[in-house]
Amino acid sequence: MSLNRKFKRLLASSLAVGLISSQFAMPSFAAPNEDAKKTGPKDATFNLSLMHTNDTHARLDNVAKRVTAIKEVRQEKPNALLLDAGDVFSGTLFFNEFKGQADLEFMNLVGYDLMTFGNHEFDLGSSPEGHEALANFVKNANFPFVSTNIDFSNDDHLKGLFHDKTKNNAKDSNIYSGVVKKVNGEKVGFIGLTTEETAEISSPEGIVFENYIKEAEEAVKALEHRGINKIVAITHLGFDDNPAYDNDLELAKHVEGIDVIVGGHSHTQLNNAVVVSTDERGKAKDPTVIVQAYQYSEFLGTLDVEFNKKGQVIGQAGQLINISAKREDPEAAELLKKYSSKIEELKNKPTGGIAEKALMNPRTNDVGPSVRNSETELGNLITDGMLDKAKIFNENTLIAFQNGGGIRAPIDQGEITFGDVLTTLPFGNTLASIKLSGTEIKSALEHSVSQAPKESGGFLHVSGLKFTYDSTKPAGNRVVSMDVETSEGVFTPLDLQKEYVVATNAFTAKGGDGFTVFRKAYEEGRVTDLGFSDWENLRDYVAKLVNVNPQIEKRIVDVTRP
Structure with a gap:
């Protein structure tokens, strides 16, 4: 934002x-x-x-x-x-x-x-x-x-x-x-x-x-x-x-x-x-x-x-x-x-998690991919935390989405503090769940990559899902394959006719970043606000992991890029 x-x-x-x-x-x-x-x-x-x-x-x-x-x-x-x-x-x-x-x-x-x-x-x-x-x-x-x-x-x-x-x-x-x-x-x-x-x-x-x-x-x-x-x-x-x-x-x-x-x-x-x-x-x-x-x-x-x-x-x-x-x-x-003295105590309060390496948040002016056009380790960590929290409320939640524009800062190697997670996710968006058909999920993914390889704040990082797309094709017809994790480590093709429970932040769930497919679901009463803010989800998840070491897992792949 x-x-x-x-x-x-x-x-x-x-x-x-x-x-x-x-x-x-x-x-x-x-x-x-x-x-x-x-x-x-x-x-x-x-x-x-x-x-x-x-x-x-x-x-x-x-x-x-x-x-x-x-x-x-x-x-x-x-x-x-x-x-x-x-x-x-x-x-x-x-x-x-x-x-x-x-x-x-x-x-x-x-x-x-x-x-x-x-x-x-x-x-x-x-x-x-x-x-x-x-x-x-x-x-x-x-x-x-x-x-x-x-x-x-x-x-x-x-x-x-x-x-x-x-x-x-x-x-x-x-x-x-x-x-x-x-x-x-x-x-x-x-x-x-x-x-x-x-x-x-x-x-x-x-x-x-x-x-x-x-x-x-x-x-x-x-x-x-x-x-x-x-x-x-x-x-x-x-x-x-x-x-x-x-x-x-x-x-x-x-x-x-x-x-x-x-x-x-x-x-x-x-x-x-x-x-x-x-x-x-x-x-x-x-x-x-x-x-x-x-x-x-x-x-x-x-x-x-x-x-x-x-x-x-x-x-x-x-x-x-x-x-x-x-x-x-x-x-x-x-x-x-x-001012700085008043936030120092909050900045330095430990979450209990330790980053085993620096978790970068690159943009196109930086070297390498961007958080707004490519899978990142930090994006994977955040969405994994969202999915983990959402499963507490509904164990049938299989997928999580986080808009790249909402990830605002990297996390340095070492102890992860409250200041780190608040700076990375500063907007205080609450966690929400949405009931979506496979067809609607595909529509959301098409919108996510519609501007790739250019940056878009609506580029979605994902958990519980892997998909490929072709950035040379016209927007709206880019997604090539989608596979959902139905059990740990087991991925099966997304069923376009099936209903899935998806976790995301309330901003995205209400149609932010142009996601009309989410807005429609919100207006039809298919969105439930779960209450926990995004930074709280990340705080709790890194504390649960203790040793934080997310990886690039080819969750999002542009088949035209090396």
Whole structure:
């Protein structure tokens, strides 16, 4: 949660399709344009400096270094704006314990100017408290939020904080559909967009996500009607994510008038800004500059954009600043202690299990397979634990599924602590059982591998089942064979007509990650919530094993890959 979903697809893959260009001439930003000095204000250009973060996911161990990096940029460019493209929530013990307030204290300390919402900001919607934590996050923020395509009107916690208007002097602790900021005497318009897929990959409950292109077009027109010709979209759509939902490349092509997209969601490392200069028909358009700063506060993104008098981008320079290379800011480092000390005891509490080796959680930017496209030892361990727990409630449970997007961190070799399991499975999803036909299981497996070998948060890790598929075949017709473990070590072909009891997490059981086959079963009353949270299941299972040493067992095999 999805953090979400995708540390995927390098810039080169996008360049290969000929849609974008990362080279764009621009004058130096060391001094004002010399020609503008000679010709006067009529031909003057305008320089906008931005800093940006995205998908920090409550990673606060390096926050003091992030503060240093921000201060250094501000010292050089005091008018630079600091933006966040969402997914501050979920991912570490800092979030489990403080529900975003720890992150917020540092955001307030360093002076963020504006933020939009990521999908994980809505993870707590199905809890008894609903979106209370998100509302408190907004209320305590010393900056405003911009959200153009979200309808908050059905949520009691958030509806009073949202203003469906574009505001010139946006107040802190409020949400607006559009924000106008004055920078160096020039007005700059901001809109905010969150992926519609949030409805499937998080728990927004009554909150509605509207079409990003339609809402962006209307917002841009409204800004232009007010005479604003420099427009920035802060987005949580993904750089090159599934276009069937939304992504930044599609936004840049379809919506005329957006000059800059500060993105998040796909965890994409854009070392240089990307420029889109053709529309959806391939015709030339005014340039749109896209940036994104990877994940987990590992980088601080910076962007300098030069506009001509008409508000057209005539130059840009963007880079990522490596946070790890910075020294810790003393004030921030001291402030962190009050949070880190409170979770230290919980982090270090042993489960009773010992990992005989490091259990990796790779992504496509790492070496080797990804947790979102391949069987992993950690995925096998988690699903084995789910199945073991589910059998206590119903001994006829034969299969367990865990979505790869819900596995968030590796487990180091040695003693396994509460902190380890909570960081690996941070969402607190409860265990559920579903009654499914063999045909429905096949449908779920087809959806699981529909994007392979590309990453998908809905890629299912399995226990009690082995299956093969062919990633070269059309999506929906990829599964080749399926065998279920009917007794220990004995596998028989899955019977498409037979009913099976399957264990999974409640998020997936309700249709998360686009599993319509599970949603149908849920709506028909075939899902039983068993109550135990995912991290508790893993905690109990590793304690039961004591010596934890899962293996790759060819549970999931792409017949086209070596």
